[in-house]
Amino acid sequence: MSITLDNARKLISAIEAFAATHSLKPLTSVVLDPGGHVIAAERQDGASNKRFEIAFGKANGALSLGVGSRALMARAEQQPYFIAAATSAIGGALVPVPGGVLVHDSTGVLQGAVGVSGDTSDNDEAAAVAGIRAVGLVPTVD
Amino acid sequence: MSITLDNARKLISAIEAFAATHSLKPLTSVVLDPGGHVIAAERQDGASNKRFEIAFGKANGALSLGVGSRALMARAEQQPYFIAAATSAIGGALVPVPGGVLVHDSTGVLQGAVGVSGDTSDNDEAAAVAGIRAVGLVPTVD
Amino acid sequence: MSITLDNARKLISAIEAFAATHSLKPLTSVVLDPGGHVIAAERQDGASNKRFEIAFGKANGALSLGVGSRALMARAEQQPYFIAAATSAIGGALVPVPGGVLVHDSTGVLQGAVGVSGDTSDNDEAAAVAGIRAVGLVPTVD
């Protein structure tokens, strides 16, 4: 099972509504399926060039190791060489700061992940969590 | 100047409406700014894993060399080694089949590019063209 | 909108004039458009082999994340794993020391970025700032 495109759209809308309410900087939101493949993405006007890649890397890192990207930051603080090695080993992006959040349904089945980038990492994560909850799904940040 | 996120959303909706009307397979649509950076993307339910990457590569190839991806296919037929070399040289994806379409405004200013993948390349291109026209912009396919 | 080639040439001339006035080591200057693509570059006689790549990486990193490369250095000091991950994720060069400066026009529209390398990072940045101001544009260093 995966987040549907329809839900991904609603999820991103909720992220952007959260950003507006809290006056965040322009956000980029990426929704991935459980295999780490893009379902939907939006980069708000004014965001810098590579925000898609950073947001993707947060969500992809989360799915790659099965934890939210906040847990990857904790691991990077303790064992930076592990995160460097894992990034190389997985052959894709892994960005170990908050804002990459796993998505499960209410029965605990993995549905994908959301990555957000553009404001502080804490705010990016709060926006992702708000978006996931807005569609009745369950966020895991670490 | 770049396609705005709001226009990118409308453009993708029009692509998907075209796909529904013509009973196309699930499409993936990617909208890039003039610099080749993701503004928005949607992968319809049922599309295979790496359709984002293929659609991105069509649009990115178009922007990299300043022609629609149909022209890149013609070049690949004539000089496959050039396309292989260019792909390597640009350090990013370049997919030389139709479906990567340049987007200009009515005064000829480049606004970005659209990449579509999922059905035949010809149908992918037709969907991209329909989407671009739906928001009053001008497509260039070759 | 982007820095024009004509302005890029004047900007680089002003950087080199600054270097001469302040007796700096041979400088390499790179001017990028807002998408991170080379408009113009000059490496002064006597500069070492890879100065283009270093200067490019400062400017490209600035555009990728939307801050001057001095801010990237601050982030690297606090979270070296983030800068390492971002460098990998963006699929291009990112050099997190001063000398990569964002360029806006007087109305706040992004026009591109300038990267300078060859002397101390602080002097590289001072030269970039002088060059940007010489053509009536606005530098952002962090």
Next chain:
Amino acid sequence: MSITLDNARKLISAIEAFAATHSLKPLTSVVLDPGGHVIAAERQDGASNKRFEIAFGKANGALSLGVGSRALMARAEQQPYFIAAATSAIGGALVPVPGGVLVHDSTGVLQGAVGVSGDTSDNDEAAAVAGIRAVGLVPTVD
């Protein structure tokens, strides 16, 4: 010995004058030293995103194998697998179509190479040759 920055500037000016006289599309010109490192580059307004990379790849390929890029095209026609393998082996760009021209002085000493991209490959090469001759140096196209 290497082309000096002063000569590289004059060489690029002569390329652009040739382009104006012959009504070519916007050209990108790259001048490399004998080691394959950038001395100077200019991308004319309106050129597409990755023209620097293509022009660099022509000149770098020429220096890598010691022949003009027209000779690399001939080799690609005969042995495409060799050019593909060489591109991978050299760890850098090699674009095997005309427009990458070796530069010697009048005594036969290698001074660097010039790469041009933007119009047809034949016109790109003609512009490079005109630029090299304008500064009293000797072009080798194959």
